[in-house]
Amino acid sequence: MSPVFLLAWRYLTYYKVRSAMLAAALAAIALLPLAVGLLVGRYNADLIARADATPLVAGAKGNRFDLIMAALYFRKARVDPVPYAEAEAILDSGLALPIPLHARFTAKGYPIVGTTPDYYDFRRLRLASGGLPALLGECALGANVARDLGIAPGGTLLSDQQNLYDISADYPLRMRVTGVFAETGTPDDDAVFADIKTAWVIEGIGHGHVDMASKAGAADVMERREGEVVASPALATAMEITPENLDSFHFHGDWSAFPLTAILCLPRDAKSATIIAGRYHVSKDYQMLVPRGVVDELVGIVLRLKRFLDANLAVVAAASAIFLGLIVWLTRQLRARERETLHRMGCGRRTVFWMFAAELAILAVAAAALASLAALAILWLAPGIREVR
Numbered sequence: 405m406s407p408v409f410l411l412a413w414r415y416l417t418y419y420k421v422r423s424a425m426l427a428a429a430l431a432a433i434a435l436l437p438l439a440v441g442l443l444v445g446r447y448n449a450d451l452i453a454r455a456d457a458t459p460l461v462a463g464a465k466g467n468r469f470d471l472i473m474a475a476l477y478f479r480k481a482r483v484d485p486v487p488y489a490e491a492e493a494i495l496d497s498g499l500a501l502p503i504p505l506h507a508r509f510t511a512k513g514y515p516i517v518g519t520t521p522d523y524y525d526f527r528r529l530r531l532a533s534g535g536l537p538a539l540l541g542e543c544a545l546g547a548n549v550a551r552d553l554g555i556a557p558g559g560t561l562l563s564d565q566q567n568l569y570d571i572s573a574d575y576p577l578r579m580r581v582t583g584v585f586a587e588t589g590t591p592d593d594d595a596v597f598a599d600i601k602t603a604w605v606i607e608g609i610g611h612g613h614v615d616m617a618s619k620a621g622a623a624d625v626m627e628r629r630e631g632e633v634v635a636s637p638a639l640a641t642a643m644e645i646t647p648e649n650l651d652s653f654h655f656h657g658d659w660s661a662f663p664l665t666a667i668l669c670l671p672r673d674a675k676s677a678t679i680i681a682g683r684y685h686v687s688k689d690y691q692m693l694v695p696r697g698v699v700d701e702l703v704g705i706v707l708r709l710k711r712f713l714d715a716n717l718a719v720v721a722a723a724s725a726i727f728l729g730l731i732v733w734l735t736r737q738l739r740a741r742e743r744e745t746l747h748r749m750g751c752g753r754r755t756v757f758w759m760f761a762a763e764l765a766i767l768a769v770a771a772a773a774l775a776s777l778a779a780l781a782i783l784w785l786a787p788g789i790r791e792v793r
Contacts, residue, residue: 518603541645
């Protein structure tokens with residue numbers, strides 16, 4: 405270490421508290437723009453990676469950002485339902501493989517995604533334990549859901565009641581957990597997957613009834629006649645699908661009209677993608693979106709907001725630099741006797757200047773290290789886009 409840096413280091417370590425406060429002040433100035441840049445970069449990467457992996461998304465006409473966020477990231481959004489008939493029409497066209505999604509409900513705050521086995525193949529989801537949901541009322545958990553809730557295959561998970569004032573609007577369903585997916589680092593880690601019919605049961609389109617011959621169903625018996633039982637109109641629906649009551653579950657209405665949140669479309673080739681997108685372009689009720697294009701628009705909005713924030717930060721940084729310069733000048737004035745003593749000891753003015761410069765350099769390096777560590781800690785603690793619910 406050169407004598408200049410040695411003197412600077414000895415001075416800073418002698419005045420530990422003051423040096424630490426100066427380094428912390430410099431770190432605070434650099435922290436905000438550094439952390440914002442890292443977080444924006446991370447969120448953009450998460451958004452773009454998911455969008456790139458999804459060719460097309462079909463849904464009801466409306467806000468395209470809401471549709472993409474609901475279909476790709478399972479975010480709660482006001483998305484009008486699209487009928488199951490649209491998925492059947494896409495399949496019948498032979499142009500693409502449709503993957504229906506129903507993501508209106510939650511369990512312990514985590515989205516319940518009703519879909520088909522094609523989704524697991526498309527997203528390359530692999531089981532860490534257990535098996536895939538095969539029957540009505542079964543579900544598989546994403547890695548984060550299983551870890552946070554402490555549920556393993558063989559356990560149960562109750563869906564959340566959406567409307568506390570109208571219990572007939574949807575039915576909380578106790579689902580049997582059949583498996584847990586391996587961690588993927590995508591929004592799939594934070595979702596509960598079930599068959600599309602199970603999601604319709606939760607919505608109230610399908611339901612089963614309590615056995616009238618059982619003790620649980622006895623309260624709903626209005627009258628017993630010879631060979632028949634007259635049930636109350638308030639006959640309780642089953643809250644759990646078991647092998648004993650599975651046959652009692654049924655659906656009301658036309659399957660083709662049952663609601664979906666969105667439909668992922670996997671076209672056979674580029675030509676098929678162009679044809680099917682063109683068909684939806686003239687549709688009055690439904691739309692077909694290219695996720696990457698929509699996400700690029702969303703990222704563009706975020707970047708414009710970031711540029712505005714950067715401009716504000718630049719003003720704050722300039723003011724902070726002026727204030728820091730004032731502190732340095734005042735410190736230099738207070739150390740006038742110290743400089744005079746160094747001159748009398750034989751130190752030239754250039755040497756004294758470089759000693760002060762070395763002090764600032766050491767403080768700047770320490771501040772940069774502190775700001776970097778703090779920014780990395782924020783990046784590590786902050787939730788990714790897939791975790792924000």
